[in-house]
Amino acid sequence: xxxxxxxxxxxxxxxxxxxxxxxxxxxxxxxxxxxxxxxxxxxxxxxxxxxxxxxxxxxxxxxxxxxxxxxxxxxxxxxxxxxxxxxxxxxxxxxxxxxxxxxxxxxxxxxxxxxxxxxxxxxxxxxxxxxxxxxxxxxxxxxxxxxxxxxxxxxxxxxxxxxxxxxxxxxxxxxxxxxxxxxxxxxxxxxxxxxxxxxxxxxxxxxxxxx
Numbered sequence: 001x002x003x004x005x006x007x008x009x010x011x012x013x014x015x016x017x018x019x020x021x022x023x024x025x026x027x028x029x030x031x032x033x034x035x036x037x038x039x040x041x042x043x044x045x046x047x048x049x050x051x052x053x054x055x056x057x058x059x060x061x062x063x064x065x066x067x068x069x070x071x072x073x074x075x076x077x078x079x080x081x082x083x084x085x086x087x088x089x090x091x092x093x094x095x096x097x098x099x100x101x102x103x104x105x106x107x108x109x110x111x112x113x114x115x116x117x118x119x120x121x122x123x124x125x126x127x128x129x130x131x132x133x134x135x136x137x138x139x140x141x142x143x144x145x146x147x148x149x150x151x152x153x154x155x156x157x158x159x160x161x162x163x164x165x166x167x168x169x170x171x172x173x174x175x176x177x178x179x180x181x182x183x184x185x186x187x188x189x190x191x192x193x194x195x196x197x198x199x200x201x202x203x204x205x206x207x208x209x210x211x
Contacts, residue, residue, distance in 0.1 A: 023049035035146040035163055041128050048132070049141050056139060064179060068203045071176040076137035078180060085184035087134070092123040094178060094193045097170070098209065118206040119197045121174045124166040131165040138177070140169050172205035 024046055032042055061070040077084055088094065100115045125131050128142065135142040145164045152158070169177060178194045185191040201207070 023053075032144050035144060037144045037163065041144070044128075044132070045142055045144075048135070052139060052141065059139060064176070066202060067175070067179075069172060069205060071172045071179075071205075072139065074138065074173070074176050074180070077177055080137070081180045082184045084134075084177065085181040085186075087123050088121060088181060089185060089187045089190060091125055092121060094119070094121055094174075094190055094197065096120070096197070099206075114208065116206045116208045118171045119174045119178065119201060120168050120170040121177050122166055122168045124164045126162065126164055128165050131167055135167045138167060138169050138173065140167055140173065142167055175201055175205055 024042075029042060060073045060075075062073045064071055096117050096119050098115055098117055123131070123134060124145070124147075132142050143166050145166050146161055147164050148159055148161050175198070178197055182191060182194040182198065185194055
C-alpha cells in the first residue's frame with residue numbers, strides 16, 4: 001500500500017471493491033462511483049469516517065474570549081494558521097448557509113419547519129491526499145464533488161466537469177477556523193467577510209431565521 005508522505009493517507013489498495021457501510025450511504029457511494037472516484041479513495045474515506053467518530057468524542061473544546069459558546073480547539077490550525085489562511089485565500093471560501101430541519105413538537109406531535117443560518121469555510125482541490133490532510137487537521141470528512149469548471153482556451157470559453165474534493169466545516173468549527181485565520185487573510189473581500197461573520201455569530205454558532 002502506498003501512503004501520502006505528509007498525512008499517511010492510503011492512496012492505493014488492492015482491487016477489491018469498497019463496500020457501503022453505515023458512515024456512508026450506499027446511494028452516496030454509488031454516486032461517487034459514477035463520478036469516477038477511485039475505489040481506494042472510497043475505501044480510505046469510509047475508514048476515516050469510522051475513525052472520526054471516536055476522535056470527535058475525545059476532541060477538546062475551549063472558551064474563546066468574546067464568544068458565548070465553546071469551540072473545538074483545533075490545535076493543528078492553531079499551529080498553522082498562516083497556512084490555512086493561504087488555503088482559504090487561494091482555494092477556499094467563507095460564507096453562510098441556510099439549513100432546514102423538520103421537527104416534531106413533544107406536546108401535540110405537530111410538525112414544524114425550523115430554519116437557521118450558520119457559517120462555513122470550504123477548501124477544495126483535485127488532490128485527495130492534500131484535502132484529506134486538511135480533513136484530519138479539522139476532524140471532518142472529505143467530500144467528493146463533481147463540479148462544472150469554466151476556463152478560456154484559445155479564445156473560447158470551455159466548460160468541463162471535473163472531480164474535486166472538499167472540506168467544509170460549519171458552525172462553531174468554522175467560527176474557530178475563521179477566528180484563527182482572519183489576521184492572516186490577504187484578500188480584502190474574504191477578510192471583510194470573516195470579520196462580519198465573527199461579529200454576527202458571537203452569541204451562537206447558528207441563528208434561527210424561522211420556525
